[in-house]
Amino acid sequence: MGLLDSLQKDMVAAMKAKDKNRLKTVRMLKAAVQNEQISVGHDLTPDEEVGVLSRELKQRKDSLEESKAAGRDDSVQELEGEIAVVQGYMPAQLSADDVKAVVEETIKAVGATSKADFGKVMGAVMPKLKGKADGKLINATVKELLG
Template identity: 35%
Template structure:
């Protein structure tokens, strides 16, 4: 059971190290991540497994990416730099994402397995693609590739 709580424990240990080295950016990000994990744990009524912590981290990374995009549109380079730093801290805890070519091969194999031939089959294919990727697939990239291959 202990190995299922590794991610959150690692984040907590890294927070202690960041406090000792006075890395303010890292301290802030890790505190927010721990808080989000604890809130989710309270909401579910049980301690989080590593897979659930990963989902929290992926959501945080996605939020940072969206913020970066919006700040770039608003020409706020100071905030872009801050969000990029925070995103890098979050991404350090995530497994490396698959490349577009790797995602395309998974999408193609799932299309062949399911016999999908049109956009009507999108709902049947997409969940299987994401399951095969096991948290390493960018859903937006997979969605675009799937639409391209089914149309």
């Protein structure tokens, strides 16, 4: 069962349960996936689906940070709920230790020795970890290991 089928099924379940926040989030995710399908002109591959979910999750996390900074508690609770729903559709995320192991392996493969090689390492490691780990965690891990 594809992501769209899963979203449709969950949308119906949320309607029956009268869970308005979950319903709203699932509808937004479904629309984002459908819009991406239209823009690329074919059914999305699992990697492309994860890319859409990652983008939606990042948008919500950014909005959450802004809402916290502005002291908007109502918005913070709503966004935390949306983030939980989106994360439910994401593949399992790697732990910080797993990310560190992949980054260390990549640093050795690239032959990086200093912070000047940061771009090389990020360019090599991001395709390996895309959708499997948070970009900020990867970035911080690379900086820590190179610095």
